[in-house]
Amino acid sequence: MIIEEKLLIERSKPGLRAIRLPKSDVPELRAEDVIPSHLMRQAPPELPEITEVDLARHYTRLSQKNFCVDTHTYPLGSCTMKYNPKINEDFIRSPVIRRVHPYQSEGTIQPLLRMLYDTEEMLKAVSGFPAISMQPAAGAHGELTCLMMFRAWHRDHGGEDRREVLIPDSAHGTNPASAVLCGFKPVEIKSNDRGLVDLEALKSRVSGKTAAMMITNPNTLGLFEEQIVAIARILHEAGALLFMDGANFNAILGRARPHDFGVDAMHMNLHKTFAVPHGGGGPGSGPIGVSAELAPYLPAPVLRRDEDGACRLDYEREKSIGRVRGFYGSVGAILRSYCYLRILGEEGVRRVSDMAVLNANYLRKLVGEVLRIPFDRLCMHEFVAELTAFPNLPERPALQAAKRLLDLGIHPPTTYFPLIVNECWMVEPTETESKEDLEAFAEAIRQIAREAEEEPELLTSAPHTMPVSRLDEVKAAREPRLTWKG
Amino acid sequence: MAVPADLKYTKSHEWVKIEDKVVITGITEFAVKALSDLVYVDLPEIADLTEKGHPYAEIESVKAVADVHAPISGEVDEINEEVVDNLDFLAHDPYGKGWLAKIQISYPDELPSLLSAGEYEKLLTTQE
Amino acid sequence: MPYISLTEPEIREMLDRIGVETIDDLFAPIPEQARFTGKLDLPAAASEIEITRELTEAAVRTTTLDRMNSFLGAGAYDHFIPSVIDHLAGRTEFYTAYTPYQPEASQGMLTAIFEYQSMIAALTRMEVSNASLYDGASGLAEAVMMAVSIHRRRKKVVVSAAIHPEYLATIRTYLTNLDTALEVVCTEGGVTDARALAAAVDQDTICVAFQNPNFFGNIEDVVALSRIAREQGALVIASVDPISLGILAPPGEYDADICVGEGQALGGELFFGGPYFGFFAAKMDYIRRIPGRIVGETEDGEGRRGYVLTFQTREQHIRRAKATSNICTNQGIIALRGAIYLACLGPHGIREVGELCLAKSHYAAEKLAAIPGYRLAFDAPFFKEFVLECPKPAAEIACDVWPDGIQPGVALSRWFPEMENHLLVAVTEKKSREEIDALADALARAGAHESGTSARGAGR
Missing domain, CATH: 3.40.640.10 (Type I PLP-dependent aspartate aminotransferase-like (Major domain))
Incomplete structure (x- = not known):
């Protein structure tokens, strides 16, 4: 039985405390004596008054209402929900990393700076780019940073009026959103019947107004853009730049390096490819790799290693676009990836993509026995399945089946994305799922397909085993209640 | 599906009532039904300029946003602020209390290209 | 590799099911011109023991906040964490x-x-x-x-x-x-x-x-x-x-x-x-x-x-x-x-933390401003951080007091060239009276002799 968990504020009782602060060891000072009264708080904040026991019970119970990678298969497409090794968590708990202030003098933190420098070197090795910035806080942030750099580069190269950014119709929503934030105009490029960028459509859209193209490779259908070299050439010949969304980098680690195949700038998601835990939504980290030509535009500071072996942060960068956040970057996240890459080594990194692609293709074969796979050929790390073939399930079958999957103990894949396939699931098993787990997923789908024919209401009323059944999202939007005060 | 005969229409499911130098416009019953579960209407500001065929307002359902396209080019003269707080007006009376904006006509020669009720009904039969 | 559960026989079985011969075949969709065939320039795989040892060695060459008397702030603060x-x-x-x-x-x-x-x-x-x-x-x-x-x-x-x-x-x-x-x-x-x-x-x-x-x-x-x-x-x-x-x-x-x-x-x-x-x-x-x-x-x-x-x-x-x-x-x-x-602090705790920051920073400000050659740069009311004007460049002062294990604050010349002698001092509820007094003593010594600045260990 699941008992409804009270909110903290509902457990609050006047006088309870979860923490005691030490008595002051300096002379008493009344705030009223040093701060003008009109600049002081009038009423105490309405925060809960509870004990540490309440807190421990509350958050532990809440945690038990979550699916997570450590408890469930979590094949969210394009999110790369791989296992997060525990050594990474312990590694960054070291005071050498955790107990360091961002303005501490560089002489006192050389080992930390060296680890950051080495992380950049390792990211260079896997991506092929000669320059890296680890400042961006997330993938979308890295993408935005690259586009800002493109804008600055064009400005310096007589291309101020190049304002169009070409984006395939299968792209993540962040791509057009980032383009607009940089003053660019997104232009959609249709996919062809093989799920890839249509080269003819691309050629017809490229012009002297084109600033760049944003491509995801492998794309959101899990397919490698076979014409990537030609795509890069078309853009470069037109004076435009090529950005690659690195969300799906996990698939090609050690097999292909984006800069080698013509990409000018890309972001990497440390929380996808390089095992930083997703944290229930964050923090991630979105380092970017760029070509030598773009390097002067990187956000400042840039980390460098001098001849004496010392690592320094270089703030004096004339052409830099500036900053996209405070301080150096999400060091706690970045160094989890450092630890991960060190543990993997060269061989391990290749093994990641090998097994990720193997798992995805094996699962594609198993799932393909039940569901339609619209682009059914060798995929990379993920594939897209269509859930339209259920006559007894007329309304939003991809949603209904996803909810039923929860009952069977599996987190559903990404639903309704990419937008170019109807009623779809985007399935990314990652390299860390076992063969049994993949087969269990396929078996669950088989069961759901059977139920869709025989007892469709089992799906439309699912989930049945979660703490709550389907929640009323219309009510949430029409009668917003966004804090416990209402 | 109601398609009042005295109104003009667009292919993108807006209705238009021509009144001398301004038009009153809103979305058709067909559009309202297609959107379902409306949660918000974002209207333009008075004096905003509209361009025929370009978005000037937005209607949100829980997981989608639909653009409302300007039937003509002109300047927004008046908006229906009441509909923002009463989405039911839109749901139950799209041609009356659910109107969205009044737009001053910039180019009267744009008007003949609007669809008649008959033409719009024909369009709907191809979409159902 | 410790994070992959596929055995060789399983891999064989899976490849057969997919209908390819080798793992390499799975990457056929990557055209030859785009393939990377070299060896990645990465260090050899390390074990958990090795990577942990690296941290132990790093600790020797790092001065963490716990091994110094820090008054660093400027947007990132060493507050107490329950x-x-x-x-x-x-x-x-x-x-x-x-x-x-x-x-x-x-x-x-x-x-x-x-x-x-x-x-x-x-x-x-x-x-x-x-x-x-x-x-x-x-x-x-x-x-x-x-x-x-x-x-x-x-x-x-x-x-x-x-x-x-x-x-x-x-x-x-x-x-x-x-x-x-x-x-x-x-x-x-x-x-x-x-x-x-x-x-x-x-x-x-x-x-x-x-x-x-x-x-x-x-x-x-x-x-x-x-x-x-x-x-x-x-x-x-x-x-x-x-x-x-x-x-x-x-x-x-x-x-x-x-x-x-x-x-x-x-x-x-x-x-x-x-x-x-x-x-x-x-x-x-x-x-x-x-x-x-x-x-x-x-x-x-x-x-x-x-x-x-x-x-x-x-x-x-x-x-x-x-x-x-x-x-x-x-x-x-x-x-x-x-x-x-x-939730831990609640309505009273959040006020108490503020009061401690206020009292300690004011104690520090008064104490430091009383040292000959030093003064508060501004008269405005402050909360937990204040600007101290030093008798010489703040970056030099920081070097001078470092041998005592003190980071006295952030030198503002970093962003404001005209504030060369200005030090931004943050005092949180974690600072003890002894630590503040030690800062005052060190600053007094650093201000007293104008020469002999040393950069021992203090970098930029």
């Missing part, structure tokens, strides 16, 4: 989950975010909070971008020169590519010059952004600054230190439109600058312009209370090119730490 935070936020059910796309399987995180939003709203006295943004600097830039999207016809953003220089740089970067001007209003006596602000703000002003306490630690007359903005219809954006809000007026009390700030002080580790979280709260009127995730309460078919991501039509995955922000996620686990911190 033990319970690590234990609860460190639960794998929280940190190995993703964004709650499936609400039925994510009620834990969604409830926690809803409570986070509630507590941020209570602390700031704003009507609504989002689920958090990347950090304080980018959060402020997002607030400015949101204001730009609200006041589409206005063309100028006005910002106080007393905000964190890195926040100002971030705003500048974000605005570079838009058709919006940025005007920075000078300071007078360490606070925003109200007269200059009044002269800068006009009917074309989108918003006025200031920080409180400001970068120099001083308390702004937020009531006056907000009034100047509002008189011209400009939006008020306040970037605040959450730890100060037990004592200082929260932005909701002076009718700010948007309130942002760096959340690190709320239970976050320093980590050389991140990951932190930016809190972001606003008036309900602007709900459809707020960037980032928002969680709302609703119910299921049986009337049970539950939580979902709501107002998703604002976001990039639906609105794409028309979204006002490209943000996808929040800083989940770090924001969760913030929520646990606020």
